[in-house]
Every structure is written in structure tokens, then in C-alpha cells.
Amino acid sequence: MPTAPTAEDSPAALGPAPGQLGRILAVVITGAVMSVLDMTIVNVALDRLSESFGSPLETIQWTATAYTLALAAVIPAAAWAMGRIGAKRTYLTALSLFTLGSLLAACAWSAGSLIAFRAVQGLGGGLLMPVGMTMVMRAADRDRLGRAMALLGLPVLVGPVAGPVLGGWLVDTASWQWIFLVNLPVGAAALILAAKLLRPDSPLGAAASPRLDLPGLLSLSPGLALLLYGLSRGGESGRFLSPGVLAPLLGGAVLVAAFVRRALRVPEPLLDLRLLCDRTFAAAIGTLAPFTCGYFGSMLLAPVYWQQARGLSASAAGLLVAPVGLVVGTTMQIASRRVDEVAPRRLVPAGVAVAALGMLLAGLRTGTPGVPGWQVVGSLMVMGIGAGMVLMPTMTTAGRDLPAARMAAASTALSINSQLCASVGTALTSVVLGATGTTPAGFRTAYAVAAGLLALSLLPALRLPGRRGRR
Template identity: 75%
Template sequence: MISTEAAGGDVQEASDAPRIPSSALNRTILVVIIGTVMSVLDMTIVNIAMRRLSEAFGAPLETIQWTATAYTLALAAVIPTTAWVMARIGAKRAYLTALILFTLGSLLAACAWDAPSLIAFRVVQGLGGGLLVPVGMGMAMAAADRERFGRTMALLGLPILVGPVAGPVLGGWLLDAASWQWIFLVNLPVGAVALALAAKLLRPDAPRGTVPAPQLDVPGLLMLSPGLALLLYGLARGGERGDFSTPGALLPALAGATLVAGFLRRALTTRHPLLDLRLLNDRTFAFGIGTLALFTCGYFGSMLLGPVYWQQARGWSATSTGLLGVPVGLAVGTTMQIAARRVDKVSPRRLIRAGIAVGALGMALTGLLVGVENVPAWQVVCATVVMGVGSGMVLLPTTTTASRDLPKDRMPAASTAVNINSQVCASVGTALISVVLGSAGADPSGFRTAYLVAAGLLALALVPAMRLPGRRD
């Protein structure tokens, strides 16, 4: 009998739950992968279309960038409700609702007539996208037993391999061969297929009325969702301007942080919190979240540096810049597939520590190389590939290790916590690196400083990673 021990010494029995057949698990994974691929491709495609959208609507680039910001804010607002929505209407219904919202938002965005309408329709997309990934992950995590958890998480990581590689290429081709509308219309056939498969293949939800409806923590929702949105908005504005002291950045960030702090206090005292922070009583989950927080901050925070470096400091075209990102995307995705499967068989602590060390080394090498005038491009790309290999050894394996031994009924809450952690820490990292780059200057020495700061954040993830399990029971 397999058991796991939390910090308080409580023993959870893991073998009491019935084993879900492999066929049902595989169907769930297939549906989730298709939906996640659509979401990841959309984000990568829209990111490279900003300048074209600015020209199409005759709007400043600063205004068009709100198409990305509004999407992110919608994600932040809806992700905290994931666990409640799944419990209230069922996982399958929640996933179908997310697919409908995302696909409808894509259609509306393609029909936008000006920048404000496009931004509004991106909010609709974001509401669907904010449910799509955590609901899908929660379903798959609940369906997989401990022995199949690493394989399941590895398969769920396939969109991370496809998106960064195919997104820029597909987006560039659609913009050149067709029109900007097609960067959204391309989601419609994928969304239709995902809806049909989800309706047919996912396990039916329990009939309504057979399970007591959970209470919605309305005060918690009114604190956490606006709090996250305001915090991310303030961080984004501060990062864009390189200054967090301006009222437009400082006031929203402080208001958001205050609301989030109020939510944390409430979540620890109320009987039915919106987000179950008691998950952190599990030592493995707590240290896994800590590892992911620091690593995500440095890894995703550094993502803005490559495009700016190649286009601004080196004068390369957007197409060439996109192609230079393909090797690191392949490195991350391929390594992630191998590592997420291996974490079922080897010491998670050793694997993840090694990945952090390799990732920090690759990031530091990238920083040292970009600080050299006219360094050969292949050397910089090789350094980023090393960083990508390390990242692939950390991201999904840490999520797998943190969540694998939790009871099945807590998987939706765990998925919600992981996704909130990723959104917030990625935004914090992006804002921090933006400020560092703005202060140091967008020249070789400035990029070197920014990359080295990101490498330091990755290295700090070693501290909580040291407390992860050293072996499988």
C-alpha cells in the first residue's frame, strides 16, 4: 500500500481510489493536449503580430499591446475560480465551457473593427483560456495514478514543445500569405475538433444533485481575482516604463498586493476558501511550488531578452529572430518529455537540482556571450540551448513531483495553485528583467546584466529544490 506523509504527520492512503482504465486516461490526455495546443499557439502567434495589428487598426503599438495584457488579466481573474467551477458543474462541463468561450472569443477577435473591440474580445478569449489549461490539467492529474503520473505530465507538456516552435512560423506565414484575421480564425477548426472530442471522449460528470454543491467563497473571490489582475497590471506597467514609482504602476500593484494579502489571511481562517492553502501543509507540494516560483521568475522573465537583443542590438529581422528561437524550443520540449517520464523512476531531487544547475549555467553563458561585441550567433544559440535543456529538466518534473502524492479530490485545487503561481511569477520576472534592462541600457553590457540576474534567480531555485524527495517510495 502506497502512502505519503505530510508535514503534520498525517498519512494519506493513495491506493484506496479505484484505478482508472488506461483507455479513459488516454482519451482525457488527447482532449487536453488538443485544447492546450490551441491556447499555446494562440499566444505565440498573437505575440508576433503586434506590429501588423498596429498598422491594420492605425493604433499605437502601446495600445495594441493591450491585446496581450487584457488576455493576461482575464486569465488572472478566472484562474482562481477553477477548482470551484469544476466542483460546481463538473470537470467535463467546465472544460466544454472553456472551449466554447475560447473559440467564441477567437471568432469575435477576427471580426474586430478597431483596437478597443479587439481588446474586449481578447478578454473573452482570456476567460476561456484561464479555465482551459487548469481544468484540463486537473482532469488529467485526477485520472492518473502515481505510477502513470510522470508519463501523463510528459504528454501534457507536448504543447510546450509544439507552441514555441510552430507558433512563430505559422503566425508569420498567416500574416504574409493571408491577413491578420487568420491568426484568430485558425483557432476555429481546432476548437471545433476539441469540442467534438471532449463531448464524446471525456468521462461523464456526475448527475446534478448527487454531489452537494460547494459553497463559493464570494469575499475571497472579490479579493483574489481583482487583486491578481491589479498586481499583474501594475507589474506590467512598471516593466514597460522601467519605473515602478509612477502612480500608474505603483498604485495598482500596491492595491493588488493588499487584496491578495487579505485573501491569504482569509483563506487560512475560513472553512471553505476559494483556494485551499492547506495544500502547503504537504512539504513536497510546498517546496515544489517554491522551486517553480523562483525558476519560473527567472526563466519566463528572460523570454523578452532574446527578441530585443537580436532585433535591436544585432539588427536581425523578426523572421530570423523567430527561427533562432526554434533550437531552444526543441531543447526545452524534448528534454521535458524525457525528464517528466524519468521522474517516475529516479530521485526527483537529483534530477531537478541537476536541471536547475544546467539551466543557470546556460543562462549565465548566454549573458557572458551577449556582452561581447559581434559574438557569433551560433555561440549564443548554443548557450540558450543549454539553458533550454536545464529548463526541460525542471518545469514539468517539479510539477509532477509536487502533485503526484496529493489525494485525488485535491487535484483541482493543486492545478489552480500551480497555474496562479506560474502567472504571477512569470509576470514578476518579466517586470524585474525589464527594469534591469532599462536601467543597464539596451546595449551588450545591459543584456549581459539582465541575463546574469535571470541566471541568479534560476540558481536560487536550488534552495527549495534541496528539500524535494530524494527517492521514490
């Protein structure tokens, strides 16, 4: 059945001007650096925030949870917003919200106000990744998409390396306000670059723009938020069968199920689930889901290990976490370029195996009292090599052969998958560590669970394309 044209089908959306890719990458990388830095800095500063506001750590952890919930609520609307007002305006809106949220967070006067302002940040942060990825995927030549995505992965190199070090230094030598104020110059630079370098798109009038699937939005966004809320509460308490945890989990599951049922029946759903009929996209999502659970869930462990099990300061913990981020980012740069030339079925499963081995070694090292610190860092660096071989190359493979009109839906689906699975992994890690305690046995068990999750991604990874190029 013929459908009305949408903004994604317009010449401006499908035909980027020469040199536009480089300009888009400059803008998106700047914005992504700000977002990744913020997440890694705040993680290191939770203890200091708890002291500054006189609130228990359980309350201050809601600064991260509120950000996550706002992120989940706004991501589903990314594809519609790009079709309605254009990718450039959507990205400018995301940057403005994130920068404003950073300023407000620095001015917070209580734990409650800080949590509210972090939610404002989350509304902007939730749009940055899917909109930025969509712009890059639309502009890149399919045969060189891996190189473009490698550059898009630069923030993953900068953020995890600079974030813990910068955050630890700011917390130890300055005030907590600076962990948010540091975003302001980067946000201002990103806004100026976006305004000047991005080409206006979506020239169609409002009548031709895609309609908002309001029932879909009202089911998917609250459903995801409830699921993440339940996972966060369960991770904190370790009691997933308590009413305060079970109710939001069940409510979220019902709403998401209702969205899935609707999305498969209406012609213009909020999120195109028919993407999963594409074998490569489905294999990529299946690979990323358990891998993201294990990888991002394990990121909670190292800072806790260095500060609580080894008694180190926030600055020292940041310095010891930084080499892992450096390895992940460097490997990602190499692997994302290689996926343009090497079959994903050869590259990604090898990365899964290396990452699972490194995670298992980290569990054995942290589970041994008095082990030299370099052995723990070395094991995590092995894991980082594997992670760099999996994450961005798999995302590149997922979208390489999709038509341009489906790029926004694909990047939105990848973002939702990443956010939800990272939250599941974090909750699971919190439960394991809460049950076993910050003891050698506790860290050994938590890292072993993470290694098992990474290993689960091996089977879908073997279903990725066996040769490079278009299907």
C-alpha cells in the first residue's frame, strides 16, 4: 500500500551535501564527549554528593536513576521528532536541554533539586545518541560506514579515560558543582558548531510530516521508565519480589507488551519493530543485548573495588579505571574500520571471546586477597580489547544495509536496546554485590556473572554476515 511521503524521504534527508559527513561528525562527537564525560564524572562523585547534601547514598543514587528514567522516556520520540522538525533542530534542542540541565544541577540546593535537574539533563541526553547516530548513518557512504562509526566512537575513548580522572580531581580539589559546570563550555561549543555546520533538513510542511503515534508514545515511554525504575529499586534493595519493585516491573512489562502489539498492527508506529525481520539487524540486536548487560553492568564494580576493597581515593580509583577506557576506545577505532573490510562473523565473535576471558580473569584477580593491582588492571584491559571489537562494529553492521528512510528507527531501537540492557546489567550487578558484599568472594561472583552475560552474545554473533558488503 502506498504511503504518504515523510521528512525522511526528502532530498535533504537522503542526499547530504559533499563534505557534510565531516561537519556532522564534528558536531556529534563534541556533543557526545560532553554526555559521556558527564556520566563517568558523576559516577565517581556519588560519595561526595552524599556528604555535601547530608543524604544517604541510596538517595543520591537517584541522581543517576532520574537521568536514566528521563533518558528512557524521551528516546522513543527521537525518530518522530526528527521527522517533524528535522534532525538539526532536534539535535539543537537536545544540546540546549542537556546544557541547561548541567547549569541547573550546579545550582542545586538539595538532593531533591539535584535529582530533578538531572532529569532535565536526561531529556537532552536521551536525544543526543539516536539523533547523532541517525545523522551520521544517513550521510555516510555504506562502504565506509565503519570508518564514520569509528570516529563516532571517539567519545568512548575520551570519556571513560578523562571522566574518572577529571571527576576524581574535581571532587578532591574543588567543589561538587564543577562536575556539572565543566559541561557548560563544551555544550556552548557544541551548540555553536551545530548551528553553523549542520545543514537544515526536513523541508516538508507539517501536513506531510509523520504523525505522532501518541498511543504508542504513551505506552512505550512510561513502560520503559517503569521497567528501569523497578530494576533500579530491585538493584538497590535486592528484593525483586517486594511490592515496590514488582509493581513497576509488571506495569512496565504490560505497557511495553501493549506497545509491541500496536506497533505490529499500525502502518506508522512510533518505533518500527519490523526492523527485526531483517536478519542482520536482529542478529546485531541479539548480540548487543547480553553483551551490553555484562559490559555496562561490570562498570560499577571497578570504582567500588578500588575505593572500598582497596581503600583508595576517588582520584586514584579514576586513574586505575582510565587505562581500561583507553583500551576500549583505541580498539574500537581499529575494529570499527576493520569491519569495512572483514566479515563481522569473524571479528565480533572473536571479540566476545576475548571480552569474556578478560572479565573472568578480573573476577579471579579481584577475588584473591592481596593481589597486585596491575593484575586487576591488566585483566580488565583484556576485557576492554574484546569490548572494543564488539560494540561499535556490531552497531555498524546493524545499520549498514538498511534504507536511509529506516535509519532513524534503527538508531532509536539501538539506543533503547543499549539503555535498557545497561540498566538490567547494572541492577543485576548491584543485586549480586549486595548479596555477597564488597568482599573478594563478592567481586569474584559479580565478575563471573558479567563474564557469563558476555558469553551469551556469542551465539547471535555467529549469525552476523559471513562476508563484508551488502546482502
